[in-house]
Amino acid sequence: MVRLFFLLTGFGFAVIGGISVIAYxxxxxxxxxxxxxxxxxxxxxxxxxxxxxxxxxxxGIYITGNRDENHFS
Incomplete structure (x- = not known):
């Protein structure tokens, strides 16, 4: 859930900043x-x-949670 928060918040910030850079x-x-x-x-x-x-x-993409990533083994 934290990863999704970072991803969506980062996307919003990147859009706002990118529009500002392009507008200028x-x-x-x-x-x-x-x-x-x-x-x-x-x-x-x-x-x-x-x-x-x-x-x-x-x-948001690369941080890992507390869970083990190799849960299939």
Whole structure:
């Protein structure tokens, strides 16, 4: 159940962060360079949700519970 929580919460965070990163891509046609874009999104809190969500998804997939994984033997 904890794994499902990490997976779904991480997915939600990754979606929110990914949409924010993509939405701020509109700065590039406005005349800003890639360096300014990266500097800008590094200062935005909502953009940090993308790596946090990816980490949470990874934890939800790869963490193990208290049960023995070799229960078939």
């Amino acid at each position: 891509l509109n700065m590039l046609p406005a005349g800003n360079g890639v360096a300014e874009y990266l500097l800008f999104i590094s200062g935005r809190i909502e953009c940090y949700l993308l790596p946090a969500g990816i980490l949470s998804i990874w934890l």
